Amino acid sequence: MKELTIPPAAQTDDESWELLRAWVADKGLHCSLTVGVYEAEGIPEEQAWGTILAEAARHIADGLSSLGLRDSGTALSEIRRNFEAELDKPTSKWSGSLVQ
Numbered sequence: 001m002k003e004l005t006i007p008p009a010a011q012t013d014d015e016s017w018e019l020l021r022a023w024v025a026d027k028g029l030h031c032s033l034t035v036g037v038y039e040a041e042g043i044p045e046e047q048a049w050g051t052i053l054a055e056a057a058r059h060i061a062d063g064l065s066s067l068g069l070r071d072s073g074t075a076l077s078e079i080r081r082n083f084e085a086e087l088d089k090p091t092s093k094w095s096g097s098l099v100q
Contacts, residue, residue, distance in 0.1 A: 019052060
């Protein structure tokens, strides 16, 4: 298994917590999520996760730009277009369950 590096700020902040991990395994996407922590703080989970996914999209677009593969604005537009298309018409079956 190939894991990513934990960001330095997450390593040094005693109050940090992990929200999302995603792997490609057995020809599919597998995720572990921490859900419910924002709701407990009075923030709707949908709002919090919308922000988290938008921030992740910006990081991906910036990463593609840093590698010289895309302009970050173009990349972000394409990520958004494909995100919405995938929500509207999934390209694969989705399954999952909440494990606590």
